[in-house]
Amino acid sequence: MRSGGAFSDEEIQLLRGLPAVSNVTRDRITYSDTFRQVCTIRYLAGESPTKIFREAGLPPELVGYKRIERSVARWKDAAIKSVSGSDTMTDGEIIAQLAARYKRALATRRSLEDIANTATEPKPAATAASNDVHPLSLGLFDGDTAGIIIRQQARRIDELERDVVRLRNKLDKEVGPNPASAEA
Template identity: 60%
Template structure:
């Protein structure tokens, strides 16, 4: 494994199986939107980008340290713009607004699903998760914080939950995009 260069066929196959990766080509990785959001929130919570990528199955020896640094910096800048923030905002203020934006997105998705008649039993999972322990509603697993109760999560379980939630959120986002396109066609 080496970082930053072209990926071999085996590396591409491995990358494409990861929930954090939307697509991978010989020279480029497109990350899942959910992974980007979780990555920014965890980074703003004080975690190392390298650790976040490694836990997502993206070792820096393969991805490249510079590629990771540049990606996280770009995603942070984009996140700040998405919440109408500024560089002067504290990390916790940005996190709070990102979570609020995420919950609002999920509520809108649920409303659109109801209009079209689609039932998604886990559509409220993100809203429920946002009420869990952590920084301004960030779930313990997403925020990288350990729950301090007898029923707390170990890191392996938390990572598994994050991966499952990331896959489901990506599915819901794709459905949401399809629904918006259908709604646009109907109203055009």
């Protein structure tokens, strides 16, 4: 993006193909969580934002120096605020906490991918017996990870329940209330 101009179709395609980019439009780039986390940690460790972006396939001549500068500053501020007690911690301690958080997030993602892969793989008849142990009961997750999964599922259930209410209200407006649902 040169001189504030919009990205061309070719540039958009190039950017979309990068692991560091989760989405791109004519005038906006959304970076992946992993890239933002790694970039912030490397920046706090003293690396140049321009170097980090270049290594990720995001040359500043394309992305824009100002965009890089503003993004990294925003991510750094958010990361530091997210570390409790950061106002009294050294940069090294903040980096260590962020790196530990990133490792936990990466381990969680891998565990979830393993479970998803296990769930989609067909089971041979010999192992499909009723005494199989579900992967979640093997203690794959620490308490933090299990808590995250439970919160995500609870949030999804809440969304679905709100959708059901919204659809019932819409149906009631279109065809009138259902006497059976009034009894429930």
